[in-house]
Amino acid sequence: MIVSHPHLDLLQYLPNMVFIALPDGKVLFYNKKWNQYTGAKLVEGKEWPPKEITHPTDLRNSNTQFLKQIHKGKIFEIENRYLQLDGTYRWFSNYFEPVKDAAGTISFWVGTAMDIEDSKHLATEIANRNQQLEEIEIKFTKLILNSSFPIAVFRGENLIAEIANEAYFPIVGKSKNEFLGKPLFDSLPEIKETVAPIIEEVIRSGNTFTSDEFGVNLNPTGTANFRYFNFIYEAVRDSNGNINGVMTTAMDVTEQVLARKALEESEAHLELLRDTVPAMIFYLDNQQRYQSYNSTFMEWYKVDSETAIGKTVLEFIGPDAYKKVMPQLRKAYAGQNVQYEMTAPSRIGPQRWLSIVYTPHFNTKGEILGIIVHATDITKSKQIEISLxxxxxxxxxxxxxxxxxxxxxxxxxxxxxxxxxxxxxxxxxxxxxxxxxxxxxxxxxxxxxxxxxxxxxxxxxxxxxxxxxxxxxxxxxxxxxxxxxxxxxxxxxxxxxxxxxxxxxxxxxxxxxANQKLEASEKELRDLINASPIGICVVTGSPIKVVEVNERFLHISGKTRAQYDEMPYWETLEEVAHLFESEMNRVFETGNRYTTEEHKMMLIRDGIEETIFLTFEYIPILNASQMVSKVIVMAFEVTHQVEIRKKIEAAVTQRTKELAEANNNLQRSNSALEQFAHIASHDLQEPVRKISTYANMLEIKIGETIDGKAKMYLDKISISAERMSALIRDVLAFSEVSHHLDSMEMVDLQQLLQEIEIDFELQIEKKGAIITYKGLPTLPAIPTQMLQLFSNLLSNSLKYTQTNTHPRIDISSRILSKNEIKEKGLLENQHYHCITFADNGIGFDEHQAERIFKIFQRLHGKTEYEGTGIGLALCRKIVYNHQGDISAKPGQNGGAVFTIILPI
Amino acid sequence: MLIDDDLDDQEIFVLAVEEISSELKCIICHNSDEALRQLQENQTEVDVVFLDWNLPGSSGYEILMQLKSISGMENVPIIIFSTSSDQQTMQKAFDLGASDFITKPNRLHLLVASLTPILT
Missing domain, CATH: 3.30.450.20 (PAS domain)
Known part of the structure; x- marks a missing residue:
């Protein structure tokens, strides 16, 4: 092992990407930073550079260079690009240093990779800028050289003539070779005194200076050729903006100078004349002949003291000039004092203005002897007047x-x-x-x-x-x-x-x-906003600030106008910023409006924490470039409504629950009751039947032997038992009506009545009854209940007949009109059959119409008409069970009319 | 065979049967268990079964089905004997295989009249 683990661990803490390579170029170890910067897990034991992250273009070249360099055994650097976590490549400088053992043999190489992307960019930029500067410099030089104006550039402390164009050399009277590359004041020591301070000032201040009308003899060797130049001195800067020289441009102003000089000269002459020349005074006799004149006259006309004497005005000034003065002269010879102005040619200018006064000269008789003329040069004042x-x-x-x-x-x-x-x-x-x-x-x-x-x-x-x-x-x-x-x-x-x-x-x-209109409409809008019962606030973005807010909004948010004016929106509404700030930002970014309804939040209103409910919207306002410039917040406090609704909801839930419970209880008790009735009737039926049976058996057994009274008692037992049995049977039927709701089917009443007629055949025959029914409908109903209904009605009619009259029963049907449905309070979107069941029996009083449908209600004694008092109650229950209605009224000609209404 | 828990009804039934013919033999069972046991033991001796619809314990439907399921009983007529004359009940009994439905009458001679066509 060349590098022990503790050392490697130490490398993990270095801030740089570090790796250890063996002398053969295989990388033994990359520290963790490689993974952190590149996100790649680099395979160790391969030659450098790491293939996973090295830019494909750099890979081969880097490797070749690397292998070549490690053979040399000296420190070296290789630049290449590595792939970064964000998927981009960045330039790195890999710095390799050999680590040698005591014998001087390389044990391993330590490599460090350093990100040089930014400095690389900088270098490129500097190079680019330099190139641009050079280009500018070249352009600048070309401009100077091609200019027809004489231009020269002097640089450095000694003001070396760096550039000068062809037009420039004659001005300074030097050839190109004599002038270029030399200090300015070496070439032209004579101008140092005047020009050096100017140049110094230009270099110091950077301001532009002009030295006026510098006279130069452009041909010092031959015929003098004086020209005048304005020299313009401008600062020249290096690439860092520091002044390091001046540029001189010469403007030929010779013509202007000469013209001005000529003007100045002539003006001076004129002034001289004006100052020295007093008025011309001369005397004309009555023949318009010059008698005398002063020196000014002589100077003006360039004559001596003799020339004009004795000549007439016409002769002296010529016919053209005389034409001008003649009218005035005439007036004067007529005795008037005349004053007038005129232009006259003069030797001191092309035209001069003269103010001329003729004063007639009278003798004591009043005769005109002559005219004294006084002429003054008023050219200057005249000019002023003209220009005015x-x-x-x-x-x-x-x-x-x-x-x-x-x-x-x-x-x-x-x-x-x-x-x-x-x-x-x-x-x-x-x-x-x-x-x-x-x-x-x-x-x-x-x-x-x-x-x-x-x-x-x-x-x-x-x-x-x-x-x-x-x-x-x-x-x-x-x-x-x-x-x-x-x-x-x-x-x-x-x-x-x-x-x-x-x-x-x-x-x-x-x-x-237009402004007034705009202001009016703005005011209207503002008033509208302010009067709005909805809180309205207009905000602008980054940072979000309120530009318009109405009273209602202030009230809802519990903040003052000053708070919104002084602080950003979300600082004012700090307590809800965590809920809605990001939503508002999203509105600014996406332009999609944000709406929330009945949003619960805690707001600090006038310093008090309050839990409120708001329904509000952020509505984006787009500017001309379709960017969100403002957002309108429209807020509507619904705390009160939400609270009330919650109370109502709670109450409704409570009531619904109570109702459901009551319903359950009712259903339970209903079904318990029905069950009770059912069972009770069943169980009651048994003993009653037995009473009947045994009474009957007793009668069979001993009927022959007992006396009339005993027999009557026995009969009473039998009759009571029969009656009881019938009662029980009917109660049972009544209790069972509401069952079997699901067994609805189409029942043909016409056919049903036919069947019932057969059942009652004996009774019908016995009483000679006539029953008519025609066109009865087929309708959805429970067949057994329909059978029961019509059987009961028929049985009823056959029972309550008038003595000595043939019973007559008429059954008919029609469909109820809309109005009738409405009047009767039935379901308006449902159609109904109306079946009329009319008989000619004993009928009943109108006021008993309701009573007959009540259970166990009988209008008649049992001995008169037998019955249990359940029949019609059962009929009503059946009809109700079918969502219909049944009513009864006395017939017009006696008897009863039953009206049965059943849904189609 | 009569299956009925009511002793009075048993007596009246027996009286009625005796009136029709003294040769007819009546087996009386007080409940369905007894009836099922006897029928499983000696089925051949039964020509017709009268079943009270309202027996304690099992419902009439259940007993009817149990009786029908005994082998050899498939063709033996079972006649429902009931206090009630409810249409729905009758229909259901017929659907399950009952042969007839007799409402218990309150006159002996009516019962005799009802049974005569069945037992002769």
């Missing part, structure tokens, strides 16, 4: 073309100076309002806040704006309310005083109305 006019024009067209309703008010009276079509349309007015004060232009605004606000803006100079402000305006002769977002912006003159207000208004009536 232009800007006003621009402003006006700006307002008129503005895409929103805009107008301009001027002065404290708020005169409408400009109002674009949109504004006029909003006001419901036309262009005639322009020029009027606002309160006259739109008089319906008086009493509304706008006029006051305009005054306020005019007074304070502070702009005012408002959103969705209602304004009542008369449009098409009707006062209408519209809503505006508007701004009153004060306009200031050069002294900072307010001279006008610009009003820009945007009609938002539709939005406001």
């Amino acid at each position: 006019r232009e800007s006003e024009h621009r402003f006006r067209s700006l307002i008129e073309e503005a895409p929103v309703a805009t107008c301009l008010f001027m002065g404290p009276e708020m005169k409408v100076v400009i109002a674009n079509d949109m504004m006029l349309k909003e006001w419901g007015k036309d262009a005639s309002v322009i020029g009027k004060p606002f309160k006259d232009a739109v008089p319906e605004l008086i009493g509304q806040p706008f006029l006051g606000l305009l005054d306020q803006v005019f007074a304070t100079g502070e702009a005012y704006s408002e959103s969705a402000a209602p304004a009542t305006l008369e449009i098409d002769g009707e006062l209408q309310v519209s809503y505006y977002n508007y701004t009153y912006k004060p306009l200031f003159d050069e002294n900072g005083a307010v001279y006008g207000i610009m009003d820009m208004a945007y009609n938002v009536t539709e939005n406001v109305l």
Whole structure:
């Protein structure tokens, strides 16, 4: 044994996957971690790597490498992939170290497998990033080299020229070879003083700097070619984002510089002139001839002191210019003081503006001697005036073309100076309002806040704006309310005083109305939710928070609105979170609603533990992307109902039980009673029969020898015994009626009556009775009971006959109508036969109709009509037993009519 | 043979039989066990059996079936002798092999009249 067991046990505690291999490459032992990480039970005694978990691609290569390396006997590493518990492969580094004995021979190898999946990913990522960076760098370089702008990049502390394109070299006056790879200030020491601080600042701050209009002679050896450049200095960063250089881009601004310089020069000249040139003053005589002029005149016209003297204006300035001045001159020669402005050509500019004043020169007689002309160069002020006019024009067209309703008010009276079509349309007015004060232009605004606000803006100079402000305006002769977002912006003159207000208004009536509608409907919904007798609460997900909750819900849950506002839903309802939190989460995840009815739970309501029953639902609300954004909780407390129902259920159960018991008792006592009647009748029959028999035998034996009285006594015994026997027989029959309920079959009453007629043949013949029956039905019944029923009725009719009259019995049948069924209180979904059994016997009084059906009730003495008083009671019992009914009434012409109702 | 536990009925029955013919021999058994024992011993001597339907112990049906099951008794008529004249009972007795059903009458001459056609 090379490695003893205790050592192996020790390896079990290592956090890594460790194994021991023999010098021949066979693995002696894998520690437990292998099983824990891979889930595989590795077979020991095979060459490394373990086939069960090694990636098939790596298997052969790993094994070959392994065998090759263990021969060398030195520490080595092999990377391969092992299958993990989750079914994925991860990269491992297997580290092998030989363990040698004293003689230096390898006893065994210790292998450790380390998960390097993550670091491997990292390495790949770094490589990818580097490659991307390189690509960017290459692109960057290409961009620079292809640019027509001169660009150069300088890097490092010495600002080595790393890249520069062809356009750049002429600027610095160096060739490519002279410039690239060298420090910037070695190549160009002359710019160090100005440029070095800029570059330093760029590298320090990362900001971009521009040095303006740097003049460069691009042809230092030949004819000077001065160009001006703006140099832009930008920071250049390494892959870690640290600034390690600058990029310089040169913009050729020579044209602009030269143009500006020329302008500056000419302006300077002009200024000089303006400052030094006073007004031209000259005198014209009454023939429009120049009599005298000052030096300014000479300078202006470039003439000497002689040239113009004596010349007429027409001669001196030419016919074209004369045409312009002639009307004014005429006025002046007519004696008026004239002042006008005009443009005139000048040597110091293409056109100059002159303000010209003609003052007529009168003699004492009032005759005009000549005109003193005073002309001043007013070009500059004229230009200002023109530009002002232009800007006003621009402003006006700006307002008129503005895409929103805009107008301009001027002065404290708020005169409408400009109002674009949109504004006029909003006001419901036309262009005639322009020029009027606002309160006259739109008089319906008086009493509304706008006029006051305009005054306020005019007074304070502070702009005012408002959103969705209602304004009542008369449009098409009707006062209408519209809503505006508007701004009153004060306009200031050069002294900072307010001279006008610009009003820009945007009609938002539709939005406001839509919002109002929305708000109204939201309010309605909220009111509805609040007024609902069902607890309603709307929650949003992660963490679940209440966004809307009604009073009823607060009441049911026994929590305050503040509790729901401050804490997540399940913290507020902590005591039931274990029951329903996961259900609610499921609703959020799946979008399936959750419903539970009469759920029993313990809730802490206002600090008191209460066991309640709730019926509630979680209803998911989907957003546009079909995700559950909210869940509505609808809760209905049913504690009271459940309690009442439980009480009712308990009571019903109790009553049902009691009823069942009572039924059992009743059944028991009923059957006991019937059994008793049955047995009693049987047992009673015996002695009675014997009394009869022995009385009869006694009569046979001694009948001849006894006197009349004794014989009568004997007869009385016999008669009583017979009667008793009949009574018992009938009671027995009565007690047995309710038996045999199962022996129902179709009974043909027509045929039954025929049989009964045969049974009663003797009596019928004796009494001369006439019995009619026709079309009697066949119906489901117990045959013996039907026999008994009709036998009894027939026997009854044959018994209670009137003397000296032939008995007549008529039996007929019909089917009961729906109305009759209803009237009689029978089952409405059942059809019934109605059989009438009428005789012409002695009949009975109406008030006795019920009594005749009672057992042992007799209307007549026994001597008059024999009978036991059971017959009709038995008939009723039979009919009842068939779910039918029997009743009797006196016949119209005497006799009795029995009505028997039996189900079809 | 008459199987009846009622001594009075036995007497009346014997009187009736004697009235019909003095040559007729009556074997009286008080219960079914006695009757079964006697029948198993000397079956040939019995021409007809009158069985009271309401005997103590076993029911009439049981005794009827036991009698019928005795070998040699298959063709001996068994006549039910009962106080009751219940239709259902009669039908059942006939179904089980009874030959006739006589309601015990309360006149001797009626009994004689009932038995005469059977015993002559």
